[in-house]
Amino acid sequence: MTGVAVIIPARYKSSRYPAKPLAPLVGATSIAKPLIQRSWECATTIADPASIWVATDDERIADAVRAFGGQVVMTAESCANGTERCADAIARLGIEPEIVVNLQGDAPLTPAHVVTALVDALRATPDVAMTTPAIRCAQSTYAHLVADQVQGRVGGTTVVFGGDRRALYFSKRVIPHLPPDAAALPFPPVHLHLGVYAYRPDALRRYVALGVSEIEQLEGLEQLRFLAGGVAVGVVPFEPIDWDAIELNNPTDVGPIEAILKSRGIA
Structure with a gap:
C-alpha cells in the first residue's frame, strides 16, 4: 500500500493485563513469540516493513521489537491512548504519509484484506476523519463476548452504525441488545469492532486538539472522542470472516488465539 504508514501502539502498563505486549503466544510450530512480534508479523502482510513502526514509551517493549528486527519510535508517556500515540509517532518521525494505519498491538489476527478495505474506503470518503471495521459476529464470537460480559470481564468492542455507514456508538458492552431469537442465530446481528483504524494525518492532529471526552x-474507547466532537467516523462492514478475529484483551484470550494460530498454520 503506497503512501501508507502503519503504526502499532504498545504500552506496558495495562490495568487489565500488565506487560501484555510481551505475553508469549504459541503458534503452529510450537514456538512462542511475544504478542508484539505477532502483531508486527500481521502488519507485514499489509505493508512493507520499512513503513511499519511500533510506537511505545517502554524500553522493554522497544528491546523486544529490536530483537526481532522491527522498527521502534519512542513516544511520550503522556499519550492517553493509541490514537494519541500514533499522532505523537508521526510528529517524532517527521513524516506526512497520505494515510496512517493504527494496527493495535493486541490484534494479531487482523486480516490483511480488512486493512486494505479501510484504506480504500478512506480514500473514497473525504468527509470522514477515519475508517474502522465492523465484522458481523459468528455465533462463536458472539458467545465469547457475552460470556466475558457475564463474568464481568471486558472483552471485545461492538459497534452500531447507520445506513450511511457512519458510526453511531461503540461500546465494551454487547450492543445492540438482542432478543433470544436473534441471539440464537448462526450469525447474530452484532458487529465486532476490530482494533484497527485508518486516518489522514490531519485527523490525528484534530483528535489531539479535541481533548479527552x-x-x-x-x-x-479512544474512538469515541471523534463522535463526542461531532466528527464523522466511517464504518466498513464485513460479513463474518472464516476465523474468529479475537483480540487479546484478557489472559483468558490466550488459549483461543493460540488455537486459531495453530488452525491457520501461523508459525
Whole structure:
C-alpha cells in the first residue's frame, strides 16, 4: 500500500493485563513469540516493513521489537491512548504519509484484506476523519463476548452504525441488545469492532486538539472522542470472516488465539 504508514501502539502498563505486549503466544510450530512480534508479523502482510513502526514509551517493549528486527519510535508517556500515540509517532518521525494505519498491538489476527478495505474506503470518503471495521459476529464470537460480559470481564468492542455507514456508538458492552431469537442465530446481528483504524494525518492532529471526552473516559474507547466532537467516523462492514478475529484483551484470550494460530498454520 503506497503512501501508507502503519503504526502499532504498545504500552506496558495495562490495568487489565500488565506487560501484555510481551505475553508469549504459541503458534503452529510450537514456538512462542511475544504478542508484539505477532502483531508486527500481521502488519507485514499489509505493508512493507520499512513503513511499519511500533510506537511505545517502554524500553522493554522497544528491546523486544529490536530483537526481532522491527522498527521502534519512542513516544511520550503522556499519550492517553493509541490514537494519541500514533499522532505523537508521526510528529517524532517527521513524516506526512497520505494515510496512517493504527494496527493495535493486541490484534494479531487482523486480516490483511480488512486493512486494505479501510484504506480504500478512506480514500473514497473525504468527509470522514477515519475508517474502522465492523465484522458481523459468528455465533462463536458472539458467545465469547457475552460470556466475558457475564463474568464481568471486558472483552471485545461492538459497534452500531447507520445506513450511511457512519458510526453511531461503540461500546465494551454487547450492543445492540438482542432478543433470544436473534441471539440464537448462526450469525447474530452484532458487529465486532476490530482494533484497527485508518486516518489522514490531519485527523490525528484534530483528535489531539479535541481533548479527552467524557464518554471516551467512561467506556475506555479512544474512538469515541471523534463522535463526542461531532466528527464523522466511517464504518466498513464485513460479513463474518472464516476465523474468529479475537483480540487479546484478557489472559483468558490466550488459549483461543493460540488455537486459531495453530488452525491457520501461523508459525
